[in-house]
Amino acid sequence: MENNLDQHLKKELTANYEENKLLIQKILTDNGDLIVREFFFHQKKNIAIVCFYIDGLVNTNIIGSVIDSFIYQAPRLLRDMDINTLYTNLPDKINKHILHAHSVKLISKVADVIDAILSGDSVFIIEKCDQAILVSTRGWADRAVSEPQTEQVVIGPRDGFTENLRTNTALVRRRIKDPLLSIKSTVVGKSSKTTLNIAYHRGTVKKGLVEEVMKRLDNIDIDGIIDSGYISELIEDAPLSPFTTVQSTERPDKVAASILEGRVAIFVDNSPFVLIVPTYFWQFLQASDDYYSRYMAGSFFRLIRYFAFIISLVLTSIYVMLVSFHQEMIPTALALTIASGREVVPFPVLIEALIMEISFELMREAGLRMPKPVGQAVSIVGSLVIGQAAVQAGLVSPFMVIIVAITGIASFVMPNYAASFSIRLVRFPLLIASGTLGLLGFTVVFSLIAIHALSLRSFGESYLAPATPFQPSDQKDMIIRFPWWSMERLPHLAKQRQRASDSQKPKNPQGNNNNEG
Amino acid sequence: MKVQISNGIFMALIINMVYAKAIGLTQGSIAREVGGDMWISTLFSTIQGCLMMLLTVYLIRKTPSLNIIEQSEVLLGKWFGKIISLLLFFFFVGAAGAVFTTFVYHLKDYFLPEAPTFLFILAGMVIAVFALYHGIEVIGRMALIGVFSILMLNILIIIGSMSDFDIKELLPIFDAGLVPDVWASRHNNTDWAMATLMAAMILPKVKENKTWSKSGAYGILLGGAFVVLWPILESGVLSAEVAGQYIISCMQMARSAEIGLFIHRYEMIMIAFFALSSITQIIMTFYCATISVQRIFGIKKFNRTIIPVSFVLSAFGYWVVLDHHRAISYIESYWVLLAMSISVGVPIILLLLGLLFKKKLKNANAENLGT
Numbered sequence: 001m002e003n004n005l006d007q008h009l010k011k012e013l014t015a016n017y018e019e020n021k022l023l024i025q026k027i028l029t030d031n032g033d034l035i036v037r038e039f040f041f042h043q044k045k046n047i048a049i050v051c052f053y054i055d056g057l058v059n060t061n062i063i064g065s066v067i068d069s070f071i072y073q074a075p076r077l078l079r080d081m082d083i084n085t086l087y088t089n090l091p092d093k094i095n096k097h098i099l100h101a102h103s104v105k106l107i108s109k110v111a112d113v114i115d116a117i118l119s120g121d122s123v124f125i126i127e128k129c130d131q132a133i134l135v136s137t138r139g140w141a142d143r144a145v146s147e148p149q150t151e152q153v154v155i156g157p158r159d160g161f162t163e164n165l166r167t168n169t170a171l172v173r174r175r176i177k178d179p180l181l182s183i184k185s186t187v188v189g190k191s192s193k194t195t196l197n198i199a200y201h202r203g204t205v206k207k208g209l210v211e212e213v214m215k216r217l218d219n220i221d222i223d224g225i226i227d228s229g230y231i232s233e234l235i236e237d238a239p240l241s242p243f244t245t246v247q248s249t250e251r252p253d254k255v256a257a258s259i260l261e262g263r264v265a266i267f268v269d270n271s272p273f274v275l276i277v278p279t280y281f282w283q284f285l286q287a288s289d290d291y292y293s294r295y296m297a298g299s300f301f302r303l304i305r306y307f308a309f310i311i312s313l314v315l316t317s318i319y320v321m322l323v324s325f326h327q328e329m330i331p332t333a334l335a336l337t338i339a340s341g342r343e344v345v346p347f348p349v350l351i352e353a354l355i356m357e358i359s360f361e362l363m364r365e366a367g368l369r370m371p372k373p374v375g376q377a378v379s380i381v382g383s384l385v386i387g388q389a390a391v392q393a394g395l396v397s398p399f400m401v402i403i404v405a406i407t408g409i410a411s412f413v414m415p416n417y418a419a420s421f422s423i424r425l426v427r428f429p430l431l432i433a434s435g436t437l438g439l440l441g442f443t444v445v446f447s448l449i450a451i452h453a454l455s456l457r458s459f460g461e462s463y464l465a466p467a468t469p470f471q472p473s474d475q476k477d478m479i480i481r482f483p484w485w486s487m488e489r490l491p492h493l494a495k496q497r498q499r500a501s502d503s504q505k506p507k508n509p510q511g512n513n514n515n516e517g
Numbered sequence: 518m519k520v521q522i523s524n525g526i527f528m529a530l531i532i533n534m535v536y537a538k539a540i541g542l543t544q545g546s547i548a549r550e551v552g553g554d555m556w557i558s559t560l561f562s563t564i565q566g567c568l569m570m571l572l573t574v575y576l577i578r579k580t581p582s583l584n585i586i587e588q589s590e591v592l593l594g595k596w597f598g599k600i601i602s603l604l605l606f607f608f609f610v611g612a613a614g615a616v617f618t619t620f621v622y623h624l625k626d627y628f629l630p631e632a633p634t635f636l637f638i639l640a641g642m643v644i645a646v647f648a649l650y651h652g653i654e655v656i657g658r659m660a661l662i663g664v665f666s667i668l669m670l671n672i673l674i675i676i677g678s679m680s681d682f683d684i685k686e687l688l689p690i691f692d693a694g695l696v697p698d699v700w701a702s703r704h705n706n707t708d709w710a711m712a713t714l715m716a717a718m719i720l721p722k723v724k725e726n727k728t729w730s731k732s733g734a735y736g737i738l739l740g741g742a743f744v745v746l747w748p749i750l751e752s753g754v755l756s757a758e759v760a761g762q763y764i765i766s767c768m769q770m771a772r773s774a775e776i777g778l779f780i781h782r783y784e785m786i787m788i789a790f791f792a793l794s795s796i797t798q799i800i801m802t803f804y805c806a807t808i809s810v811q812r813i814f815g816i817k818k819f820n821r822t823i824i825p826v827s828f829v830l831s832a833f834g835y836w837v838v839l840d841h842h843r844a845i846s847y848i849e850s851y852w853v854l855l856a857m858s859i860s861v862g863v864p865i866i867l868l869l870l871g872l873l874f875k876k877k878l879k880n881a882n883a884e885n886l887g888t
Contacts, residue, residue, distance in 0.1 A: 326628055329785045437636070439628045439785070443792050444640045448647055454658045455651040468658040469523065 009111040015087075017127035021050050024125075027114055028052075034117070037063075041070040042078055045086065048127040052113075057120030059139025066101055066122070066135050073098040087128040094126075095133060103136035115193065142167065148250035148272075150417050156292040160250045165269035169197055171252035176201070176259060183267075184210070186217055188231070192224035196231070197267040199255070204262040204494040212459055213264050213277060228268040228275050235277075237457050242425045244418045245458040247279040254288055262494030264459075278459035278493065282467065282478060284419030285309055290481050299480035306479060308413035311406060312423050316353050317434040317442055319403045323349045325438030341397035350435025352396050356404040357431070359386045361424070364408075461493060520722060524732040526657035527716075527723045531736030532743065533663040533797035534712040535566070538619045539740075540747040540767045540791075543704045546849050547748070548761035550701040551693035553686065555757055556748035562702035563741030566709030569860065570733040573713045576864050577720040578729060579871055579878050582885045585717035585863070586812045591881040592870045601863060602812040605714065608859040609806035610833050612711050615852050616798040617641060617834030618844045619765075623795065627768050627784050634839055642831040644796055645803040649823045653722060656800050663793035667743050670790035674750060677774030677783055682753040703853050705744075709737065710860030711802070717864065718805045764845060767791075803827055 008027050013020050021036075028034050037051040049070060053063060077097050078086060095104050107113060108131045113123050120138035145167065148160030161168045169183055180202040187193050196217060200210050216235040225231060232246040233239065249255060250272050255265045258276045266275040285305045290298035322330050323338060330338065345352060363382035367375045386404075390396045407427075414420035426449055433441030456463035466474035471492045476482035485504035489497045522530075539559075547555040573585075580588045586605065590598030621637040648656050691698065716733055723729060751760040751770050760766040771783035780786070807819065807826045816822050837844050871878055 326785065329782060331779050331781055334779070437629075437632070437640075439788060440624055440632065440637060440640055443624070443788070443796075444644060447644045447792070447796055450662070451644070451648050451651060451655060451659060455655045462658070464658070468661045470525065470661060 009114065011110045013108050013110060013113070013125070013130050013132055015128050015130045017048060017050075017125065017129075020125050020132075023110060024052055024113060024117075024123075027110070028117065037067075039067065039071070041074045045078065047074075047078075047086075049124055051122055051124050052117050053122040053137065054117060054120065057118075057140050058122060058137040062101060062135070062137040062139070063122050066099060066124070066137075069098050069100055070094075070124075087126075090126055090129050091131045091133050099133070099135070101135045101137075105134040105136075106131045107134050108132070119193070145171070151249060151251050151254075151288070151415060153251075153287065153289045153292070156288045157251075157253050159252060161252060161272040161274055163270050163272055165195055165197060165267055168252070168267050168272075168274060169199065172199060172256050172259065172265070175252060175256035178203075181259065184214070186214070188217060188220050188222070189225040190221075190223050192226065194225040195269040196225075199259055199265040199267065201259050201262070204260065204490060204496050205264060206262055206493060206495050209262075209264055209278070209459060213266065217266075225268060226270070228266070228271040228273045231266060231268055232275055237459065241452065241456060243281065243422045243453060243456060243463065245279055245456060245463055247276040247283055247416065248273040248418060249276060249416075250274075251288055257291070261491050278461040279463070280458070280461065280465055281419075281453065281463050284414060284416040286477075286481075287415040291484075295481050295483040299482075302481055303479065305413055305415070308410035309423065312410040312414070312420070313427060314430065314446075315407050315410070316357065316403055316427065317430045319400075320349045320353050320431060321434035321438050321442050324435055338397070338399050341399050344394035345397050346394070348435070349400075350432070352400050353404070353431060353435065356386060356390075356396055356400055357407075357428070360404055360408050466492060520652055520654050521724045522654055522657045522719070522722050524723055524725050524728055526654075526661055527719070527729075528732050528736035528739065529660040529664045530657055530715065530719070530797070530801065531570075531712045531733065532667065532740040533660045533794045534715055534801055535708040535737075535740045536663075536667055536743055537791060537795035537798050538615055538711075539705055539708040539744040541619045541623060541765050541795075542615070542848055543708060544748050544751060545761060545763055545766040546704040546845075547701045548751070548757045548766065550704075551698050552757040552761070553688070553752050554691060554693045554698045554701075555760070556687070556745055556752060557690060558698045558701040559705050559741070559745045559748050561699050562705035562709065563737065563745065565702060565706055566712065566741065567734050567737045569709060569713045569864075570716060570737045571730055572864055572868070573717050574720065574729045574733045576868055576871070577717060578726065580881055580885070581726045582721050583881065584719070584721050584808070585714075585867065586809065587721075588871075588878070588881075589867055590812075591877055592867065592874050599813050601867075602809045604859050604863060605718070606806055606809035606813065608710075608714060608856065609802050609809065610830055611852055611855045612802045613799070613806070613830035613834045614837035614844075615707065615848055616711075616795070616802055617831075617838050618848060620795045620799060621834075621838045622765050622841075622844070623768060623788060623791070626765065627772075628788070635835060638831050638835045638838065641796070641799045641834070642827050645800045646823055646827050648796075648800045649804055649807065649827075650820060653719065653804065656797065656804065659793060659800075660797050663797050666790040666793045670787065671743055671746055673776075673786055673790070674771065674774055674783065675746070677776050677780070678750055678754045678770065681773065682750065684753060686753045686756050687749065703857060704849065706860075707848075707853055707856040708744075710856040711798070712737065712740070713864075714860050715801050715805055718808055764841065803830055806830055 005027065008023060011023070025036065033055045035053050035055050038048065040046045040048055051063065051067070074094065077093065091106050095106060107116065113132055116123050116134045120140065122135045122137045124133040124135065142164050143162050145159045145162055147158045159171060161171065173181065178201065182200055182202055184198040186196050186198070188196055198210065198213055220234050222230070222234070228248060232248060236245045238245055255274050255276060259265055263276050263278065266277070286302065290302050327335055347355070363379065363386070366378045366382070370378055387401055391398050391401060411420050411424055414423065430442065430445050430449070433445040453464055454468065462469055465471060466478060473489055474491050476487050477491070485506070488500050488502055488504070490499045544555055547558045551558055577585065577588070580591065583591065586598055586602050589601040617638060620641050621634060625632060625634065625637055648659065720729060723732070747767055747770065751757070751766055754773060755766070755770060760769070763769045768784060768787060771787035774783040775781045803826065807822045810826050811819060811822045837847050
């Protein structure tokens with residue numbers, strides 16, 4: 001069957017109308033949503049035409065208008081034509097003189113006909129013609145542009161990407177009205193034939209980056225791409241790393257800003273998540289608000305996020321390490337409080353911490369998967385279980401509840417879900433090592449994680465840049481966000497470095513002081 | 518593609534390579550010899566280290582694309598190269614003893630006295646092997662973070678110990694006399710020796726060869742500045758007599774520092790910021806020893822040499838560390854002799870040979886430029 005299908009797809013359309021029609025019906029057999037609409041568009045000459053499309057993928061109004069054009073406009077064109085020359089280049093004549101549709105193409109390969117029908121376009125095959133007319137009639141039910149679910153902001157635009165590729169590219173185009181913004185297209189997935197768009201700014205993108213992205217995408221050989229997550233895993237530099245080296249975002253403003261800084265965005269049809277490459281780790285700690293709030297507020301919240309990142313990574317491990325092995329490092333008053341809380345707990349601190357951390361992850365996962373009202377109930381019950389009840393039962397100490405709660409909250413502070421998940425993942429080996437070998441275990445695992453992170457690259461760029469390798473000029477948008485008027489230059493990654501002209505700092509207008517006299 | 522590191526990373530490697538042992542074990546040794554003049558000895562040592570670094574850069578610059586072993590091969594052939602490699606291997610095996618002592622005693626004596634010693638050695642080895650597989654560029658970047666940690670540690674130790682600092686403890690200067698002060702600097706010179714011989718191995722990988730001298734000298738001077746702070750504080754806070762009674766005098770210093778009630782002991786802070794420097798020392802020792810063995814046996818693949826070399830260095834480190842008396846006696850006598858004779862002797866021999874066989878070096882340069 002598969003061999004037959006391949007053979008059929010390699011064929012070209014012929015002048016035999018019935019043969020063409022049957023071939024397409026044979027290829028698309030057992031498809032209840034395939035519509036085959038046959039009609040005649042010339043009263044006297046009775047020229048037969050058949051239209052193929054998939055119900056639900058098309059905008060039927062466009063098809064109706066195309067059929068109208070055939071029936072009412074074509075007779076006028078064909079009226080004076082001789083029957084012997086009528087069929088010569090007929091599809092081309094119809095395309096040029098009759099059709100009003102915005103996008104029309106002539107195709108002759110059977111594979112193209114099938115692709116077009118399955119993509120939501122309509123194909124019209126005219127008798128005695130070896131070419132078909134492809135009319136773009138794509139139109140299906142779409143989710144409206146709405147606020148991104150995973151990256152909400154207080155200040156800033158509220159629009160987020162949808163599952164529609166064209167809507168997504170348009171959201172970025174609306175922000176960059178520059179002829180240098182390019183959007184390349186490619187198709188990946190043997191069965192899914194997913195359209196991918198690669199957007200970049202020709203003026204700022206580094207030489208070779210787009211070619212590298214295209215090369216990696218072209219190397220993908222898979223049956224289907226259902227979401228951008230597939231692409232991310234198939235093109236990233238470090239597939240075995242717990243760290244993600246491809247950033248994904250639902251926010252068009254973030255993509256637009258990245259493109260302006262010389263990065264490349266990969267849009268995947270049917271996915272509201274757009275990929276951005278290359279990616280630096282520190283980007284995951286930067287939220288869109290940072291750039292829309294005043295620089296002082298933006299910098300403050302960013303500092304909080306860095307602090308949260310450290311807490312999320314090491315707080316539980318340090319607590320377990322200190323309480324298990326290095327009690328002398330804890331101030332006496334605090335050590336006594338911890339000891340009194342742990343008096344009735346039968347487990348070692350490491351086990352206690354693991355129970356709590358796993359309970360927390362269970363609750364998070366359950367809250368996420370459950371329907372919204374049930375999810376809330378799970379959270380409430382869960383917090384009672386891992387909070388008050390567990391302490392009263394003597395299973396965990398109150399201090400541990402506080403530590404795990406702070407760590408959990410800190411991990412949610414990270415604006416990127418994938419990155420916060422990476423941190424949660426590397427926390428466990430660190431915790432186990434600290435609980436079994438104390439400071440030595442912590443040092444070893446932390447060093448291994450650091451060395452691993454230092455070795456990572458994202459599309460040729462060091463993952464931990466601009467911290468290491470240290471780029472002095474890029475520090476203006478690292479730990480703190482400098483004012484826009486002082487960030488005259490684009491990051492080191494960009495080919496063209498000038499962002500704004502110098503002396504953008506607003507000056508106090510003359511006479512705008514209190515010395516009226 | 519040939520891996521290259523920036524001059525900044527080169528400087529960071531130098532600073533890390535001298536810091537951990539210099540503030541940890543070395544100061545105790547110097548204090549036992551010259552008491553309150555320990556900081557003067559450290560200063561003398563910094564100057565000597567700077568001169569040795571300039572000499573090393575001068576030597577390598579004669580054939581900028583070849584390291585010290587490759588240059589020796591050019592001068593007197595393959596077998597001479599193997600002898601130099603062997604000497605350098607001995608040096609770095611000896612260095613492993615010293616750096617493992619620093620790493621293990623900081624962690625074991627102050628935090629985990631009951632844990633078996635081999636665990637610490639194994640930990641150092643695992644980290645070093647992992648880093649070596651990732652290459653010099655990653656190690657260099659780690660060293661860059663190490664410099665930041667060193668800076669933080671120094672700032673914190675100043676803040677935490679200034680209240681107890683008494684400048685009178687530093688007086689009278691030259692109490693032990695000029696010659697003993699200079700002689701005592703040999704302990705710290707072993708730390709510089711690790712940095713200068715490391716430079717001799719990795720300089721061809723450093724990007725801007727025109728600024729090698731500047732980067733090398735700045736690296737030593739900055740490292741010296743970071744190190745000399747410790748004997749000054751140790752004399753002013755603990756007094757030289759007390760500092761001299763400890764193997765790891767800097768940990769004693771950290772223990773006495775405090776900021777308020779809740780940051781009352783600095784050992785953990787000390788380890789947090791000091792660990793990267795100590796680990797970089799271990800990694801770079803392994804790295805240079807691996808290159809030496811590669812040249813001795815003519816092994817083409819660097820990765821194949823890592824594990825066996827790591828076992829040799831770790832085994833020696835374990836043997837040294839296992840007994841405190843042996844460790845101290847090794848570091849204060851045998852290691853000084855080994856380190857000084859190789860780190861000064863080898864560059865001077867090559868310098869003299871370079872004067873005799875100028876043409877060979879010139880031809881080698883032309884050949885490398887041609888390829």
